[in-house]
Amino acid sequence: MIHKKQSYPQIAKILVALVVLSFTACKSVNQKNTMEVGLKNVSEFPIGTAININKLINDQELMALQLSNFNSITATSDMKMQSILPAENQFNWKKADTILYYAKKHNQRLFGHNLIWHSSTPKWVEEKGANDSAWLGEFMKEYIHKYVGRYKGKVAGWDVVNEAFESAGGEYRKTFWYNNFGKDYIANAFRYAHEADPDAVLFYNDFNIERDTTKLNAVLKMVEEFKKEGVPIHGIGFQMHIRMDTPDEVIAYSLEKAAATGLQIHLSEVDIIFNSHNDERLGGIENFSSITTEMKQAQAEKYKNLVLMYRKIVPKKQQYGITVWDFTDRDSWIKGFFNMKDWPTIYDDDLKPKPAYYGFLEGLKVKTEKK
Numbered sequence: 469m470i471h472k473k474q475s476y477p478q479i480a481k482i483l484v485a486l487v488v489l490s491f492t493a494c495k496s497v498n499q500k501n502t503m504e505v506g507l508k509n510v511s512e513f514p515i516g517t518a519i520n521i522n523k524l525i526n527d528q529e530l531m532a533l534q535l536s537n538f539n540s541i542t543a544t545s546d547m548k549m550q551s552i553l554p555a556e557n558q559f560n561w562k563k564a565d566t567i568l569y570y571a572k573k574h575n576q577r578l579f580g581h582n583l584i585w586h587s588s589t590p591k592w593v594e595e596k597g598a599n600d601s602a603w604l605g606e607f608m609k610e611y612i613h614k615y616v617g618r619y620k621g622k623v624a625g626w627d628v629v630n631e632a633f634e635s636a637g638g639e640y641r642k643t644f645w646y647n648n649f650g651k652d653y654i655a656n657a658f659r660y661a662h663e664a665d666p667d668a669v670l671f672y673n674d675f676n677i678e679r680d681t682t683k684l685n686a687v688l689k690m691v692e693e694f695k696k697e698g699v700p701i702h703g704i705g706f707q708m709h710i711r712m713d714t715p716d717e718v719i720a721y722s723l724e725k726a727a728a729t730g731l732q733i734h735l736s737e738v739d740i741i742f743n744s745h746n747d748e749r750l751g752g753i754e755n756f757s758s759i760t761t762e763m764k765q766a767q768a769e770k771y772k773n774l775v776l777m778y779r780k781i782v783p784k785k786q787q788y789g790i791t792v793w794d795f796t797d798r799d800s801w802i803k804g805f806f807n808m809k810d811w812p813t814i815y816d817d818d819l820k821p822k823p824a825y826y827g828f829l830e831g832l833k834v835k836t837e838k839k
């Protein structure tokens with residue numbers, strides 16, 4: 469048989485094809501591995517993500533990753549008051565119903581975020597309530613009864629009140645709610661939520677309590693008061709929006725103190741940034757405008773340590789779970805909210821697992837003494 473001599477352009481084409489082929493093979497092995505393992509499959513407690521429901525159901529690739537890794541789901545903003553009741557008497561259940569449908573269909577826990585948060589109180593409520601505390605008190609009661617009641621037995625737990633303490637220092641935050649009722653609105657919100665669904669696990673949720681001991685102590689003082697007065701609080705949510713320079717020892721100390729209450733502990737909004745954000749939410753300081761291999765490795769280590777600390781310090785029966793706040797750098801809130809670049813999550817802009825993903829996985833897998 470006579471073989472035709474291959475011409476150079478043909479050989480070049482074949483080489484290119486081989487390179488492309490091996491590259492796609494590597495890519496799919498990589499993806500397949502993370503899909504096969506899946507964070508939830510190696511975890512003893514629920515692994516959750518916050519997400520925008522419409523984005524999720526309209527993106528097959530994102531959904532595949534969500535399904536393989538997570539068994540708990542939280543809405544980033546679709547279940548806040550601003551979204552549920554944007555105008556008087558105009559309840560908007562559509563997105564909450566969609567996320568519930570998704571959670572049920574895929575056997576995931578639905579976590580409710582949140583009932584009362586100063587940042588998501590609609591303008592119309594502030595305007596109407598400004599001169600009418602009696603109306604406002606009734607409104608809060610009815611809103612919580614109606615909302616929690618509607619999802620009774622379907623939403624497993626709620627962030628009942630979010631961020632009721634000042635960013636730093638441990639004073640109650642002087643919000644619209646506080647200015648009307650003093651701190652009593654917090655206890656009342658918990659009472660109403662419990663009345664509407666006695667089985668729901670009720671959380672107080674805040675940021676920086678893993679690093680600001682004064683703020684943590686103030687939250688724990690409130691928890692103790694609630695326990696004494698029989699206010700139904702069941703858990704503490706550490707948002708855990710941390711930075712690479714947040715010391716692990718301080719986080720460990722805070723988790724230990726909070727776990728000593730005996731309440732459920734939820735790492736509820738985990739992400740880890742390199743740059744720094746202003747705690748008053750007035751933007752960020754962009755010290756890094758690109759990410760290096762070393763930075764990625766350091767972040768992987770930080771994720772691993774965080775997961776390990778949670779497993780080692782929080783007794784098993786108090787481990788409500790770890791929830792990340794979006795799971796891709798593409799979708800993370802950090803860039804838009806603080807107007808700076810960053811790489812806070814476990815998947816990159818192209819939805820590929822970062823070293824942080826493997827750090828998280830490793831943190832779940834490492835053998836450790838059981839609590």
Ligand code: XIL
Nearest residue numbers: 544545581630675707737793801805
């Ligand atoms: C953020 C959402 O991720 C953003 O999309 C939205 O613009 C603002 O709120 N602490 C919380 C969350 O409790 O509700 C916030 O979510 C992030 C900080």
